[in-house]
Amino acid sequence: MDKERIGEFANAVYRDMAGAMAIGMGYLGLKSGLFEAMKDGTPVSSGKLAEKTGLQPRYVEEWLNGMTAAGWLEHDEETGAFSMPDEHGFLLASEGTDHYMGGLFLAGPSLLSHASDVARAFREGGGVHFDAFDEDWIKALDLMNGGAYKSRLASYWMKQLPDIEERLASGGRALDIGCGVGKVSLALAEAYPEARITGFDPDGNSVSQARSAAADAGADRVEFVEGVITDIAAEPVFDFAGMFDCLHDLAEPEATLAEIRSRMAPGGALMVMEPRASDRLADNFNPLGTVYYGFSLFHCMTQSLAQGGPGLGTCMGPDKTMSLLRGAGFSNVSELPIKSQINIFFTARA
Template structure:
């Protein structure tokens, strides 16, 4: 055997464990507001940070040391102070922005907490339905996507479909399938006040969040949410735009769903699809984003589908698989949109 390769892999394992613990510590820092408290505060010692946040000093001290070793914080050994660099705060303490990463950290315990059940599913089949991830699951997905939807959907992503963008400006009809906590509909409603929006999702907890949010935004005349599937929609309703964001791969019946959505789409309408950014071939996904997405697939996305007897398409479908699926559902137009993103890929699908 190659001893150098053994050594390199042993180093990788230790590095992976360090990263895993770092992600867990980052979750705590996000959850209890430590990053937010350190943002823009300059150098601070552990006792002062504990007093500022009202948190337990011993835990804060150990957290600061761990985050320093993970290179999230800068440390001054002479003064024993810690500092969150502005460049790190830009990502860690910017909830509601399109560059906030806190949602990723919220997903860590939410997903890995299901690891024993997922391991059991490896042996006995089945999986973990979305509802079993609880309120933390709803929150994690919301935090991962909210800022992106609010800042980029109308002003950037949808401009790549100019005819649809113009339609919504003058007044269109929009369906968000798998709407989750409703952020897409709310963001687009603010941008297109003459258009009407409907969001549907099978998760009742997510729909409750969506309804509460639309009430807070005073958009109840323009945006409506319902718990269920396309069966809950009026028979004669047709849409200029249907959005399906980061959920086709989660579905129990992705083909049947797309077939139903095609019947709801106007002849000149667009099905706007967002999926995790992955290549068609495994060898092109061997990088940190690929490792993250395959892990999310096993612990969250694929297992949801398998829990209900679905095909378990998995997070990393790739453009070729997505195009084949939409054409099988009867769509004739498929375009990968020229939208820059490190983590997502965007498609415009039509009749």
């Protein structure tokens, strides 16, 4: 065996373990409010930070040491103070923006808590149902996508469909498929106040949060349904439907898409957002691909298989996505020219 190659791989394993520990410490920084407390970039001692946050000094000290070792924070040896660079705070302490990365810190521990359940599914089949995941996972999904929905959906993504924008502005109807906690529906309601919007999701907890958010926003033209597409009335039909980061999760993707199409108005459009993964495996050999395959194993694929679904997986790729859309009878299926490092967008006409 090549000893140099052994050493290189050992270093890679330690690197990846370090990444897992960094995400765990990121979880602690988010949950404890430490990132928020350091976002102004002012150098601070561990004692002063513990005093400022009301946290236990020894835990704060070790967290600061660990986050600095990971390269997330900086340390001044002369003064002993720690600080968060502005460029890091841009990603670590910017909840609600389209560049916030905090959702990943909730996602990692939540997903890995089911490692033994997924390992069992390797032997026995089936998978882990969505409702087995904790509140942190629902919050993680919101944090990972919610800022982009708020800042980009109406101002950028919908601009690719000007005729649909006109319909919604004039009181058209929109369907939010797999609505989660309702961020897409509420972004559409804010942008198109005359439109009527229906969101649905099989997860009761998410729908309950969506209803509360709509009530708080005074969005009386938005309704949320706990269920699946067949729980949505066949009439009236919808001018726009959105599937954001959920097609690959479905237990019955072909049947669901066919049902969606049957509820679309003539000339209506479906927009699909999927994780940016390539059809060619070798093109996914990168950090984002690794994250997505992990998400697939620990959530997306396994919860589909748990329902007897096909387990399409997070990285099913554009060819499979467009094949599913065409198979459901949609016409003019194409990729939309939306720039994103992490997602890819498609449109299909009824």
